[in-house]
Amino acid sequence: MTDRPLKQIHLAAHFPGVNNTTVWTDPAAGSQIAFESFRHLAATAERGRFDFLFLAEGLRLREVKGRIHDLDVLGRPESITVLGALAAVTTHLGLAATVNATFNEPYELARRFASLDHLSGGRAAWNVVTSSDAFTGENFRRGGYLDRADRYTRAAEFVQLAREFWDAAGTGTVRHQGPQFDVEGTLSVPRPPQGHPVVIQAGDSDEGREFAAATADVIFSRHSTLAAGQAFHTDVKRRLAAYGRKPDELKIMPGVTWVLGDTEEEAVERAAEIRRAQVSPATAIAYLEQIWGVDLSGHDVDGPLPGTDPVRGSGLVQGRTSLGDPLEIAAEWRAVAAAKGLSSRELVIEVTGRQSFIGTPRSVAEQIDRHVQSDAADGFILVPHLTPGGLDEFVDRVVPLLQERGVFRTEYTGTTLRDHLGLPVPGRR
Structure with missing residues (x-):
């Protein structure tokens, strides 16, 4: 750290969807469909003076062995619809809504986000995601036509065209001819209050980092340990100059969990209980099947990893993000399990755990502040393990300590999301 002024921390809240983060067996777990759940979490985040609420989204329920994954049975309402309702309360x-750039069209998306930005008074954000998944593509006319290598090519032109529509709103016609889109038209709503709604991106590949440096305002990163966060922060920020951008024009916000206790020991014990509840035996089996590509319903999760090699491209599990080459992953997992003496379930707990801040409220506040002041992040997107009340304890017990340290706002000083993030309003191009 240097003698520079203290960095102000950015915080956002993630409403978990279909996942194994939420402990659905906890009596305090509520609905992920009912509007009251969304309203409660949003009200808590706003009471804590957070920058934004973040909704993820999937376009098809995952399948394991030809059946819908147990954690996906309920699904979740469409994100912009939910956020439009939250704008009123x-x-x-x-x-922030997640909307796929592969299976939508720029005009329609630009219109929806401009509408949300107007209805909320300048608080809309778009998390840009892509897909090369033929399984998801079966829900759409185009199917799974898009090669994986082309997904960021389409996304970059998609974002460019959406911004052209926002810039031309009320002033003229957009005429765009490119490799992906050939469009001529006018946006049917005025230019958004923020100029452009905030753009969020979550890709971690080299092409994803370059896309973010060229296009995004916020990165939803997975690099949440101190060393990994610093390396990612340095790499992405250095790329900005090539696009005429300053380092503070892109905020890096890893997704993290947290567990609080009155003592450090209590917090560690509670965190272990939560992780075992998140990874049930059935969840562990489903995760192993994603790598091994074979039916493991008879596998003992309290024993060692499967002794056979994975089967590439079996199609047993569909709709899950690829983790990489299954043979390489299995070898890495076996090495970790052998080194630490882990059973199959314990190994899944080890490799799927998002970095957590674990400790007393004061130590968690210190950990978060250390990461931000050390340039491992500009802030964090908090992922609670309970819906909808999981954020309450953090807002009540940790936020006041961050405010006491002078690194987090006590009141909002602006009205738009760009105000909260310290981002400039783009001029018309």
Whole structure:
């Protein structure tokens, strides 16, 4: 660290969807469909003076062995619809929706986000995701036509065209001819209050980092340990100059969990209990099957990893993000399990755990501040293990300590999401 002024921490809240983060067996777990759940989490985040609420989204329920994955049975309402309703019951909180750039069209998306930005008074954000998944593509006319190598090519032109529509709104016609889109038209709503809604991106590959440096305002990163966060922060920020951008024009916000206790020991014990609840035996089996590509329903999760090699491309599990080459992953996992003496379930707990801040409220506040002041992150997107009340304890016990340290706002000083993030309003191009 240097003698520079203290960096201000950015915080956002993630509403978990279909996943194994939420402990659905906990009596305090509520609905992920009912509007009251979304309203409660949004109200808590706004009470904590968070920058924004973040909704993920999937376009098809995952399948394991030809059946819908147990954790996906309920699904979740479409994100922009939910956020439009939340705009009416919040006043400052940013509203971030995940919308796929592969299976949507720029005009229609630009219109929807411009509408949300107007209805919320300038609080909309778009998390840009892509897909080369033929399984997901079966829900759409185009199917799974898009090669994996082309997904960021389409996304970059998609974002460019959406911004052209936002810039031309109320002033003229957009005429665009490119490799992916040939469009001529006018946006049917005025230019958004923020100029452009905030753009969020989550890709971690080299092409994803380059796409973010050229295009995004926020990165939803997975690099949440101190060393990994610093390396990622340095790499992405250095890329900005090539696009005429300054380092503070892109905020890096890893997704993290947290567990609090009155003592450090209590927090560690509670964290272990939560992780075992998150990874049930059935969840561990489903995760192993994603790598091994074979039916493991008879496998003992309290014993060692399967002794056979994975089967590439079996199609047993569909709709899950690829983790890489299954043979290489299995070899890495066996090495970790052998080194640490882990059973199959314990190994899944080890490799699927998102970096957590674990400790007393004061030590968690210190950990978060250390990461930000050390340039491992600009802030964090908090992922609670309970819906909808999981954020309450953090807001009540940790936020006041961050405010006491002078690194987090006590009141909102602006009304738009760009105000909260310290991002400039783009001029018309």
